[in-house]
Amino acid sequence: MMEEKQAYKDSQLYRIRHSTAHIMAESVLEKFPDAKFAIGPAIEDGFYYDFDLPRALTPDDLAEIEKRMRGLIQSHETFERKEISPEEAKEVFKDQPYKLELIEGLEHGGLDEDGNPTDEPVPLSLYSSGAFTDLCAGPHVENSKEINPQAIKLLNIAGAYWRGDEKRPMLQRIYGTAFESKADLDDYLWKIEEAKKRDHRKLGKELDLFSTNDEVGAGLVLWHPNGAMIRHLVERYWDDEHLANGYDFVYTPHIGKSSLWETSGHLQTYSENMYAPIEIEGQAYYIKPMNCPFHIHVYKSGLRSYRDLPIRLAEKGTVYRYERSGVMHGLLRVRGFTQDDAHHFCREDQMSAEVDFVLDFSMKMLQAFGFKKIQAYLSTMPEKRVGEEDRWHAAEAALEETLKRMQVPYEVDQGGGAFYGPKIDLKVQDALGREWQLSTIQFDFNLPERFDLSYIGEDGQPHRPYMVHRALLGSLERFFGVLIEHYGGAFPVWLAPRQVELIPIAERHNDFAWQVAAQLKKAGLRVKVNDSSDRMNAKIRDAQNQKVPYMLVIGDREVEEGAVALRRRSGESLPAMGVDAFIALAQKEVAERL
RNA sequence: GCCGGCGUAGCUCAAUGGUAGAGCAACCGCCUUGUAAGUGGUAGGUUAUGGGUUCGAUUCCCAUCGUCGGCUCCA
Numbered sequence: 054m055m056e057e058k059q060a061y062k063d064s065q066l067y068r069i070r071h072s073t074a075h076i077m078a079e080s081v082l083e084k085f086p087d088a089k090f091a092i093g094p095a096i097e098d099g100f101y102y103d104f105d106l107p108r109a110l111t112p113d114d115l116a117e118i119e120k121r122m123r124g125l126i127q128s129h130e131t132f133e134r135k136e137i138s139p140e141e142a143k144e145v146f147k148d149q150p151y152k153l154e155l156i157e158g159l160e161h162g163g164l165d166e167d168g169n170p171t172d173e174p175v176p177l178s179l180y181s182s183g184a185f186t187d188l189c190a191g192p193h194v195e196n197s198k199e200i201n202p203q204a205i206k207l208l209n210i211a212g213a214y215w216r217g218d219e220k221r222p223m224l225q226r227i228y229g230t231a232f233e234s235k236a237d238l239d240d241y242l243w244k245i246e247e248a249k250k251r252d253h254r255k256l257g258k259e260l261d262l263f264s265t266n267d268e269v270g271a272g273l274v275l276w277h278p279n280g281a282m283i284r285h286l287v288e289r290y291w292d293d294e295h296l297a298n299g300y301d302f303v304y305t306p307h308i309g310k311s312s313l314w315e316t317s318g319h320l321q322t323y324s325e326n327m328y329a330p331i332e333i334e335g336q337a338y339y340i341k342p343m344n345c346p347f348h349i350h351v352y353k354s355g356l357r358s359y360r361d362l363p364i365r366l367a368e369k370g371t372v373y374r375y376e377r378s379g380v381m382h383g384l385l386r387v388r389g390f391t392q393d394d395a396h397h398f399c400r401e402d403q404m405s406a407e408v409d410f411v412l413d414f415s416m417k418m419l420q421a422f423g424f425k426k427i428q429a430y431l432s433t434m435p436e437k438r439v440g441e442e443d444r445w446h447a448a449e450a451a452l453e454e455t456l457k458r459m460q461v462p463y464e465v466d467q468g469g470g471a472f473y474g475p476k477i478d479l480k481v482q483d484a485l486g487r488e489w490q491l492s493t494i495q496f497d498f499n500l501p502e503r504f505d506l507s508y509i510g511e512d513g514q515p516h517r518p519y520m521v522h523r524a525l526l527g528s529l530e531r532f533f534g535v536l537i538e539h540y541g542g543a544f545p546v547w548l549a550p551r552q553v554e555l556i557p558i559a560e561r562h563n564d565f566a567w568q569v570a571a572q573l574k575k576a577g578l579r580v581k582v583n584d585s586s587d588r589m590n591a592k593i594r595d596a597q598n599q600k601v602p603y604m605l606v607i608g609d610r611e612v613e614e615g616a617v618a619l620r621r622r623s624g625e626s627l628p629a630m631g632v633d634a635f636i637a638l639a640q641k642e643v644a645e646r647l
Numbered sequence: 648g649c650c651g652g653c654g655u656a657g658c659u660c661a662a663u664g665g666u667a668g669a670g671c672a673a674c675c676g677c678c679u680u681g682u683a684a685g686u687g688g689u690a691g692g693u694u695a696u697g698g699g700u701u702c703g704a705u706u707c708c709c710a711u712c713g714u715c716g717g718c719u720c721c722a
Contacts, residue, residue, distance in 0.1 A: 209716055211717030326720095472722085618682085
């Protein structure tokens with residue numbers, strides 16, 4: 054991954070994108086001579102440039118700028134590099150406050166153009182192309198004729214804080230992209246279109262899976278019967294697997310007294326994300342943003358022996374967190390959600406086996422839902438932290454050794470751990486190659502201290518257990534959103550809310566259809582009979598749009614033979630088969646989770 | 648929270664400073680059908696909410712709520 058990023062930075066595509074950003078800035082400056090410009094790097098799928106402009110941009114502006122860019126590209130501008138001193142640079146950019154700030158930073162080895170800290174003063178360079186000169190380290194193309202004017206596209210306008218700091222001015226950011234060929238651009242735009250078709254918010258409506266509602270409140274999800282059926286199936290599988298793997302289930306309340314959250318430290322460090330307290334009988338109660346303190350109290354409810362460990366307490370715990378109004382996004386970022394949470398308590402000598410177990414278990418769980426490509430991220434000890442250093446190192450070693458042993462591809466984020474412990478996050482890749490973080494496995498050196506957790510060791514003395522938080526699916530809401538997009542709404546048979554749609558051709562076939570439906574239901578299949586007076590074609594279209602995996606057409610032939618004619622949602626039609634044969638086929642595919 | 652856009656029937660969308668229209672869906676019929684939309688009719692809206700400007704606001708202005716694209720945040 055790291056190598057890939059470096060390779061991209063060295064590539065011609067990167068130079069094309071970065072240079073296209075400059076061309077864009079040139080055309081924006083032509084249109085708004087007083088524009089102040091900030092930074093304009095190439096990014097993963099394109100580029101952007103931030104401007105401080107006298108008025109808000111409109112989509113029409115974008116079209117106009119894009120058109121002008123093509124003209125500039127075709128005028129074959131050369132990109133010329135020049136090294137200069139900070140003093141010269143300040144003179145060149147005397148009317149550009151953002152550039153002056155960058156120069157200051159570079160001069161003193163503060164931050165570079167990407168906002169990364171640099172230790173030493175960086176040599177300054179200018180790149181000039183056409184009428185535009187920018188403070189820029191490059192690299193660029195030599196001439197704009199290397200840019201294909203048919204392979205550029207401006208995508209959208211958005212607000213962005215100067216240097217990502219919400220206390221600084223809000224600038225206007227134009228996102229765009231560029232490719233080497235028109236075909237590559239078209240592929241990319243196709244992928245964006247495809248992603249729109251799979252958008253879980255759109256599919257959630259079309260397939261009647263879930264909704265949110267003004268009156269209920271933002272970020273609070275209503276699961277409709279279809280979505281709730283899928284959730285039920287996910288939960289049922291999750292329950293079975295947990296029970297088979299040494300977990301104990303617990304149920305805990307949704308609110309707890311303020312003293313609980315003081316002990317846990319959440320009131321001191323997490324209150325910004327917590328809902329306001331509920332006062333009753335002179336006590337303040339808080340809605341839980343996390344399940345941990347409750348699980349810890351289950352642990353603490355009795356004296357624990359080293360023989361009792363490991364203890365694995367699991368709960369699909371619903372939590373509420375205040376999220377700022379602008380950050381909610383469908384099911385992926387909400388205010389009320391259910392974590393598939395568990396806390397492991399173990400001895401030091403069990404830690405390695407426990408980490409092995411939980412990583413293996415996570416991977417199997419994710420794979421069961423069709424996510425085959427999984428990438429791990431290991432985050433280690435940060436500067437600001439609690440807990441003894443040797444415990445940190447022991448935990449990090451256990452995590453990393455497990456990743457190696459299980460040959461899971463991983464990246465290390467040095468110093469990226471939470472203040473309370475190191476962690477592994479797992480990201481899955483979906484059908485379009487997008488990454489989504491689902492699982493997290495985190496050590497905690499904070500709460501066991503705060504709640505004074507202990508177990509009695511072989512030596513008769515109390516010892517502090519190691520504690521691990523983990524969520525495998527993350528939250529059921531987020532997981533559902535990712536699942537919808539991964540399958541594009543065409544859920545595998547075992548998860549499809551409706552597995553079979555029976556399609557009688559004429560009214561006289563309805564009775565037989567109902568008989569078949571009864572048989573299928575008995576066999577555990579989820580079935581609907583479409584006995585409306587619609588034409589068969591319309592019924593097929595409807596079932597197809599609802600992405601029902603099996604459509605069973607029933608006409609005179611089928612009634613006579615006691616058979617059904619299977620059409621799959623792939624469009625494949627099979628010759629008529631007996632009802633038992635269909636049940637066997639469906640049950641096999643359900644068992645295989647196809 | 649911030650910048651910008653948007654909010655009209657269940658859904659997808661149209662229209663206008665003089666109290667709104669289509670397609671699909673729904674409902675009632677007719678048709679009885681062989682692998683992606685048969686057909687006629689009926690009903691459905693305080694144009695998100697609250698305030699303001701105006702003789703008159705759904706349209707213009709303000710606020711609130713929701714939502715979209717980003718930023719920021721993501722213990």
